[in-house]
Amino acid sequence: METSKRKRNQSGWGYFTALLFIASGIIVLCKNLNIIDTYVYNIIMSWQMLLTLIGIFSIIKGHFVSGLVTSAIGIYFLMPVIGMINGNFNIYFWPVLLMGFGILIIVKIFYHPKHECKFRRNEKTEFISTDGFINVDNSLGGIRQTILDETFKGGKIRNRFGSVILDLRRTTLGEGDTLLEIDCNFGGIEIYTPSSWNIRSEIIPFAGGYDDKRIHSSNIHNDRSLILRGTLSFSGIEIKN
Known part of the structure; x- marks a missing residue:
């Protein structure tokens, strides 16, 4: 479904x-x-x-x-x-x-009193996932999300007129494909990942852009991939390490 x-x-x-x-x-x-x-x-x-x-x-x-x-x-x-x-x-x-x-x-x-959010907030006002999944819904603001779970399992990011920073450098990917759905309008998304991650973009941009700025490692994990799928409108996504 x-x-x-x-x-x-x-x-x-x-x-x-x-x-x-x-x-x-x-x-x-x-x-x-x-x-x-x-x-x-x-x-x-x-x-x-x-x-x-x-x-x-x-x-x-x-x-x-x-x-x-x-x-x-x-x-x-x-x-x-x-x-x-x-x-x-x-x-x-x-x-x-x-x-x-x-x-x-x-x-x-x-x-939506609970904002459909699966995070708890720590003392530094950053968000920490509780089950490996993320579900970010941001409007006219800024969110920094750090994943500390052992395995990142994917999720959704909806961003409108705001900025989202997703830090995945302290987690790993499971075998196979991990899907991250993105819907971004008039905003920006930065995703930090290890240089060894295999990332595939299936983003559909409309007056938007996707840029992988990582310094790539020679040891790419081809048995597991992070798939970015969704739409961009007057927005940009940057992958960094």
Whole structure:
């Protein structure tokens, strides 16, 4: 069930990216054939419109908070382009958006009182896993996660407008594949691992990047792998040792 959900999430973003390219090609063709004028073309092909569409699709995929903020920013900067912004709108837009975002955070905390978190916090405010799995859900903040279990068993990282540091240098991988699912929007993730680990990236980036900056060892453990799977939107993942 979890595998099918992951596949639906990946295919959803894949279809979205493909449709964006197809639509962009059609729009450029219409512009070259003078079917649409330059004014409409500049609006449709603007980064503001792209940001708005990404936010709307994120909401559809269930990432309500990050999707709402992303689409709101896109719409705000799109307004001057289409001439629909005035002084009064500029006065009320950002205060209402900030208040609405705060209410959403409170609702989320109330609805998920335990935050679906499998960690206990130590004196240094770092998180320590209790069973080898991680389940990080971070919004507008920073989390540093250190794994001290003998074997790292994988987990999930959801990061929106924040930063996550995952330290795996004091644990090991079991034989076979260990899956770490990642969903990162407008944020950054740093993962520290031993240089001997075999890491395979199956990340689907959209205006994002993945970079393995480790100094690699000549003794790679090919009988066990850490697989990174998920999506990046305006985000980056760095692997370090």
